[in-house]
Amino acid sequence: MKELLQRLEYRFDVSDIVQKRENQTFLTIDKKHTISLITHLRDIENFSHFVLLTAVDWIEDNLFQLTYILHNPEVNIDIAIRTMISRDNPEMDSAHHLWEQVATYQRELKEMFGINFPGSPGVNDSFILEGWDDIPPYRRDFDTKKYTEETYFPRPGRQTNDPAEYMKNKLYPNG
Amino acid sequence: MSEINNKNTSGIEKDKFFAPENEKRTVTAPDGQIIEIDPLNDYFCGDAPRVHKPHKNKLFESFLNWARAESIWVLGFGTGCGSIELYPLLTPRFDAYRFGIQMAPTPRQSSLMIISGYLSVKTLKRVVRSYEQMQNPKFVMGLGSCTINGGMYWDSYNTINRLDYYLPVDTYIAGCMPRPEALLAGFNHLKKAIKEGKGEGANKYAENFEWYKANQKKIIKDWNMPDYNW
Amino acid sequence: MGVFTKIPYVLLGLFILINYGLLVTGIFRRISARIGKRIGMPVYQPWINLVKLYAKRSSVYHGIMFYLGPVFRLGGGVGIFLFMPLIFGSEYFSNFSFAGDLILIMYFMFFGMLGMALGAGEGGHPYSAIGISRGLAQFTAIELPLTFAIIAIAIQYQTLSLTEIVAAQQGGITHWVLFTNPFATAAGMLSFLGAMGASPFNVVRAPQEIPIGPPVEFNSGFLAVLRTNAALLHIVEAILWMNLFFGGATNWIELFIKSFCVYFFALFVGTVFPRFRVDQSIRWYLKVPLILGILAILYIKFI
Structure with a gap:
């Protein structure tokens, strides 16, 4: 693991290396070099298994974080590659030419976060939300509760409790 | 005539959710005739459903209702997590066959639709299609809290809150998830209502x-x- | 007895057999449930199902052949019944049996399938088309050993009349085809499994496969006609096999007992053996039962 990270640091401008588990490391790289790092890992370092691609909405920093997790089945090592892209122009290079299934993840991210991957096959097709015409629902500025109340005819008389408070009152009624 | 056609097609093009395979098109038939096909009107009957009144003879109708109640064919359509609670009903432990409950593989032949658990909008579209293909004395059972008031998905952007706004529900079974015993009780409740x-x-x-x-x-x-x- | 005076008795026989078929279907389900350690549905469930299906208030149809499909299927079942002697020696219940009835019955066994194919084809559901191609392919393979067995019997008794075949088997258990030509009986009983559509060969109509196969589009009354026919056809086939191989019946009690035993041969094989795929069952039928059928002819010819 250490040697691998040294090799990567020598070749690429990676930062924020965090070892979360013995065989799992997170690292950050800029948007331009992400795909070449993934290609390098797949073709030279033998990370043949693409685990997942997901996104996080950092609305305060006006950024989307994309996380690619790759797995090397021979030595059982995971590497997670984080990259930050701007929220104003959410667009990322597609990686569908490396693994076919990446196209599906990118299609999902396009629908849920509105992150575009030009050239990815079928990226504009609807994935789960057929005919969604609001802002993408996984963005944090999308108000789920308000949308639900306007759309889905909520049944009146529903009570909501804060789970921590509720259990505290129930288990220790005397404080 | 052409004006009307243009108007129609332009109206369709404006609808951004209209599937391209449903557009009007001209097709060359095997014998060489050129015919125009409007898939939505030609392949489907556009009529609304009709009310089928019960039989006038009360006694005869109650006999038919007894037969309907004793022979419930459930459409094997699991919409959510609750579908996994249906299968124990067919095992030796619960054995719903005793009550005349069978699984039917197609909506054409089944009489009860069980909405098992949360219902997302994408699934609702398929559920509506399947429900409308069932034949007239047909029943709907809402399984789990999600169909009653949304359950734990009450504020989800993609699951419905109240099933009875979209389909006429005969029985609800509360719980998250209800046990197979609760399902059997629900079936008995439904049977009573049908009778x-x-x-x-x-x-x-x-x-x-x-x-x-x-x-x-x-x-x-x-x-x-x-x-x-x- | 004239043809017209016979009609009431034929109708009476039809009524008895449909009800007997439904009863046997109910017992069939009950026993297979017991083998699976369940209690199972009530014995009278098939009647309730029929009442419910006939009492459906709406039904959807897809054209004239869609109407005729279940009618042809029922015609196949009733056709076998009409030309088959039920009770040997009874003037009332020998139906319209005549000199060449065996050929006609063989034809009717395929006729129902073909009518069903036309009707289900007009339903337009892709699964029914798949189900039909599977069903016809499998039934062709099933009919081959049966045909050889029937040819062997026809050579043995020099007749194509069921009444005469039954007559030749009278006079003790050793006169049955079961003992005079065991190879023909083996081939015939193996193809009986397929003709009944019981478990090892029921992939065509299995709900877990392509949903329920050919009748996937049939609803309400159409399905009820098919269900009625299934009850009739299966028991009539059991009686046909009983006539061919087990000496027929001289009274109703004997008919019930013998056809029950023949029917339940299919059940007990079916509950033990899992389902064959279509290609497997065709290959199997073209191996063991077909060889048995050829052996049956050779046995009659040379021994």
């Missing part, structure tokens, strides 16, 4: 067709199917 002549969900659906359709169309935004799927 009393209250299982008229299909007629209710036909009477309030426009209200149900409006509710369905409010959330199914890419409505690219006929209004009633015969």
Whole structure:
């Protein structure tokens, strides 16, 4: 693991290396070099298994974080590659030419976060939300509760409790 | 005539959710004739459902209702997590066959639709299609809290809150998830209701067709199917 | 007895057999449930199902052939019944049996399938088309050993009349085809499994496969006609096999007992063996039962 990270640091401008588990490391790289790092890992370092691609909405920093997790089945090592892209122009290079299934993840991210991957096959097709015409629902500025109340005819008389408070009152009624 | 056609096609093009395979097109038939096909009108019957009144003879009708109650064919359509609670019913431990409950593989032949658990909008579209393909004395059972008030998915952007706004529900079974025993109790409740002549969900659906359709169309935004799927 | 005076008795026989078929279907389900350690549905469930299906208020159809499909299927079942002697020696219940009835019955066994194919084809559901191609392919393979067995019997008794075949088997258990030509009986009973559509060969109509196969589009009354026919056809086939191989019946009690035993041969094989795929069952039928059928002819010819 250490040697691998040294090799990567020598070749690429990676930062924020965090070892979360013995065989799992997170690292950050800029948007331009992400795909070449993934290609390098797949073709030279033998990370043949693409685990997942997901996104996080950092609305305060006006950024989307994309996380690619790759797995090397021979030595059982995971590497997670984080990259930050701007929220104003959410667009990322597609990686569908490396693994076919990446196209599906990118299609999902396009629908849920509105992150575009030009050239990815079928990226504009609807994935789960057929005919969604609001802002993408996984963005944090999308108000789920308000949308639900306007759309889905909520049944009146529903009570909501804060789970921590509720259990505290129930288990220790005397404080 | 051509003006009207143009108007129609331009109206269709404006609808961004209209599937391209449903557009009007001209086709060359095997014998060389050129014919125009409008898939939505030619392949489907566009009529609304009709109310089928119960038989006038009360005694005869109650006999038929008894037969309907004792022979419930469940459509094997699991919408959510609750579908996994249905299969124990067919095992030796619970054995729902004793009560005349069988699984039917196609909507054409089944009489009860169980909405098992949360219902997402994408699934609702398929559920509506399947429900409308079932034949007239047909019943709907809502399984789990999700169909009653949304359950733990009450504030989800993609799951419905109240099933009875979209389909006429005969029985609800509360719980998250209900045990198979609760399901059996629900079946008995449904049977009682049918025997009393209250299982008229299909007629209710036909009477309030426009209200149900409006509710369905409010959330199914890419409505690219006929209004009633015969 | 004239043809017209016979009609009431034929109708009476039809009524008895449909009800007997439904009863046997109910017992069939009950026993297979017991083998699976369940209690199972009530014995009278098939009647309730029929009442419910006939009492459906709406039904959807897809054209004239869609109407005729179940009618042809029922015609196949009733056709076998009409030309088959039920009770040997009884003037009332020998139906319209005549000199060449065996050929006609063989034809009717395929006729129902073909009518069903036309009707289900007009339903337009892709699964029914798949189901039909599977069903016809499998039934062709099933009919081959049966045909050889029947040819062997026809050579043995020099007749194509069921009444005469039954007559030749009278006079003790050793006169049955079961003992005079065991190879023909083996081939015939193996093809009986397929003709009944019981478990090892029921992939065509299995709900877990392509949903329920050919009748996937049939609803309400159409399905009820098919269900009625299934009850009739299966028991009539059991009686046909009983006539061919087990000496027929001289009274109703004997008919019930013998056809029950023949029917339940299919059940007990079916509950033990899992389902064959279509290609497997065709290959199997073209191996063991077909060889048995050829052996049956050779046995009659040379021994």
